Amino acid sequence: MSDGHETPAGARPGAARERLRFHEIDFALWRREIAPLWHMEGAVHLVAPLVNGYGQLQYCGREIHARVRHVPLAAELDGTRIAWTSIYNISDEALRLRGIYVLPEWRSNGVGRSLVAHAISLWPGRFGRVFLYARLGNVGRYRRWGFEIVPGHVPRSHRTGIEGGQERIVQMMLRRATEEAVDRAGADARGAAPWLPP
């Protein structure tokens, strides 16, 4: 198990036999459950639905309300939510993933990757690019998921959570049409994660 977390006895997917399911969930529930990602458990109501991401959002004015579709998502195993992400369109051609969080005991089992692939698969192919900001420690992993660092972008600062702890993040992008890896991950998602041990 990565990140030094112990796996609780009996919590392995292998013991579960249930398959992973993905659901769009209510934003209020989503922000409460994903808040630990930003150390915002004490100020959940301040988790905003959309963030601009240093100029990503190309919509402006009332388009922000009328044209941006914000989809908060969770992955469920045996009826228990174990991972969260959200996705929205930043233009008529591109998407942004915001927040990817897997409960510590389930990390490095392909859950994050498969949830992300599912999130992307919800959108028609004309949304050809997907952006995210990666914490530096995750860059290698997201590369394996098919993302690349956006040309000309270098690590920058990011204030995480209400207490303002700083992190370095860098913008990464996935080209949906060209990345074979995405198709593979997308197939995994659509097949409800067949790699999970039975």
Next chain:
Amino acid sequence: MSAATLPAALPPPEPAGRGPAFLFGFDGEAFASRRSPAQRYWTEYAPASRAHRGLAAEFALALVDAAGRLGRMEIAWAGGPVGLAAAALAPRLGLPARVLSLSIDGLGPPTPMTGLPARRIEARFEELEGFALGFARAAGCGNAWAALSAFAASHAQWPVLADHGEVRLLNHGIDERLGIVAAPASLALVDNEGFTAIDRWLGAERRPGEAQLLRRTPELVAAQLDSPSSRGWMADALAGGAPALRAWTNHAARGSMWRRAFPGLRHAEPRAAWPDPAFRARMQRLSLRMRRARPGCATQHFTPLHRLLPRLGLEVPPGLDEDARLYGRVEMPAAAGALEPGSSGAGEEAP
């Protein structure tokens, strides 16, 4: 201010019946107040219908337009360029106006000598504080300087012209904390939610007033963005390297924009009129208290410049739409759909 900076002949005011040049809203409601922290704040700029005539002329036109709506007006000066330029222009344009100036604990810019009748309000910081906390709760604002403008306006006895507003530009490509160019230039106009708090407060108080003179006409917005100072800022930001690092925001360019348009103006921005370090430290603490009194109202809306400039009939400099190439285009809707206005116009309190 010298008469030479004024246009010789003023163009006629815009025909009545044009829609608002500037809108703000939360989700589906325009000119409303925030009802929950999950609502999305936005601002929108109407397209220009003619070429702008330069900042000084467009400012004068907007002032005439505002005066036409307000009748006699009291210019509540908080030390900023809007109130100062308005006070200087009003007598030359024959507008019925007077100046209200503010001193707090004996500090504050002296009443501008513009030939207008003037009134001076002497207040204590504690009074400003009390007002600001109520203002934060009522209007959703965590910015003590906006509260200062509103505090000045709160003393007006006539319809008020608030000394408020700025056209703030930002390059997202700069990481100002690290002091590096972190990404290719990505330029936007920034509207903090707090910038329109004074509109919500006027609405809640049912006070006739103008809080967004700088956004009163699309052509005045265009004139600010097309001013040599703003254009110079864009060129620096797009140049990358050291010029871009110095041009994270257009703070300095705004000052030079006002000085060029109105060479007689003393102050470039409201804060410069209140230089006392202890006062400024108290203002900073007050902002913090305001944010605590009303959390969740500190959001920002960005209008990408590559979308705003063409809307205002302005040329897009090369390289400006790079982020559209990266992040994708937005198809313009055939016609903007109508939004529900807030039921009482403004001032509905969020829970």
